Structure formats: structure tokens, C-alpha cells
Amino acid sequence: MLTAVDEKNCLINLLETLPASRSKQYFCPFCHSEVVFKNGSIKLPHFAHKQLKTCTLGNENESEQHLMLKKELYEWLKETESVEIEHYLPELRQTPDLLINGKVALEIQCSPLSLKRLHERTMNYRLHGFKVVWLMGRDLWLGNRLTELKKQLLCYSENHGFHYWELDLTKRVLRLQSLIHEDLRGRLFYVTHSFLFKEKPLLDCLRTPFVQQELLKMAVYPDNQLQHFIHKQLFHKSPKWLHLQSLYYQKGKNILDLDFMRPYIAPPGLNLLVPFMDNLTGSSFEQLSKIPVSYYQNFLDVFQKKKIEILYPPRFYAIMKKQK
């Protein structure tokens, strides 16, 4: 961690001042047990608990990547906003990595966390009126498959559809992955916007999905080998595809009949469930207050199977629907 308190309970932020004396005692601002100041050659100067006890609030074992990203974003934010690092919020019993203007919590997530923990933290922020934005380190970059954890970290807006934030320390870039779609094989497609650190205020970057802008577009090509792919999956008894096959049978449909399988690409949460649209209950996206059912419906109404299909954000489909 980058903060501690001294004997007089004065907060020390290592990004602002390095402690003058090594002989002084320092304490964890959260659990008040003793911490030591570490100023080695590998990691950024930081504090670590003297005894490895379970302090759930001070983040132990933060990687170099996590410490460095906290430092970079702190310095970026400081140019334009009021920002606090590792600020303990007693009513939530949580410590966001960075707190902007007392209301926006930034969580830099560099390692996997349990879905239960993600749910608790997300709900806790929401219940107490904070906005939380999750920015993902290298191990959690979106890549070409949507794991359950990544699905629960997806954000949504009318202008960018499903989107996802990534931090790249090496390139010093904040990436916004937008217009996320998944094909029937489970491969991901999206468009990327990159913001260099300090290129413009960080809050402006984070507002990108919500401000008025030119319509995003993404071209995709039909998957001509899909039927062959599904055949193979069923032949090799892939549990996922056998399960889907039985679901389709219950609906009186054959999974190999591609007419029911259209569209071949769709927003996350929709694509294999098209025949079950009447049964999409409960929220299955942690960062969204509800499933975007009207986006799904508008998308299905407008989507056509062409040689090249252009995909758009939810705003486009809503406009098209109104014009019909």
C-alpha cells in the first residue's frame, strides 16, 4: 500500500512525500497494526504489514503493476481533480484505489477476484451512492473470450454498447474496448479506443461512452463454417454444445438448423439464447442495473444476414426501430 499513518495519526502518502526517518513507526490506516516502509530497488516505495495478519482492507501483496498504475493514475487525476488514494470509506468498510471528487471510485483490478467479492463491492458502492469504475490490468484484459468474471465487469451505454476498460502500464495507455459482440463459437469482436496517459483529463476519457458522438461501427463477416463447427462439437460431446442441443430440443428446435441460430454474432448474453428471449429474467451483468432487453430486441429486429454485416451501438437500433 502507498499510505500509512505515523504515531501522531498523520497520514503519509508516499506519492507526495517519502518518510524522512526510517526509525519512525508507521501503522496501517485501516487495521492500525504496525507496517514497515519498504524502499527497495524493485518495487515502488510502499508500506507492508510487519506481521502477515489478515487485514482485509489494506491490500497486501499488491503487485508492482498495481502500485505503478495507482501512481500513474493518481498523478494524471491530480492535474484536474481532487483525488484521494486508498481512502478508507468507513460506512462501506472499503478502500477504493482512487477516489475522485469524493464520489467516483476507481478500482484497478490486476488479479482475478471471486464473483461473490465483486458482487459485494459493486453493490456496496451502489447502495452508498458512489459510482465505481473498474479498470483492468494485464491479466484481465478482454482478449478473445469472455470469462464469467469479465462478463461481470462489462459496462454498458447507448453509445458504446457493452464496453470494458483496460490499463496498459508498458504503453502508458488506457484502453476502451467498445461495441463488444460474441459470435456463436464464443469469440469476441470489438473496437478499441486508446488514450495515452495525461493526453486529456482522465474523467473526460471515462465519460467517453456517455457523451454525444459520431456513431460507432464495426464490420463482421458471416461464419460459413459454423454448421461444420457445431457438428464437430456435438460429435466430440462438448458439454456446452450438448447442453444447448437439449435446450433447443425442448423448444422443438434443432441446433443444426441455422435459421434458428441467426444472428451468428450478437451482444453478450444474447446470442445462444435467442430462442429463449421470453425467459431472460434477473440481471446477469453485475455492472448493469438490468438486462438491456430492448437493445436485444431492437438488435434482433434490425439485424440481417448479409455478406458483410455492420454492427452498431444500441442507440442506432433504437432509432431504426422508431423509423419502422
Ligand SMILES: [Zn+2]
Ligand atoms: Zn492493515
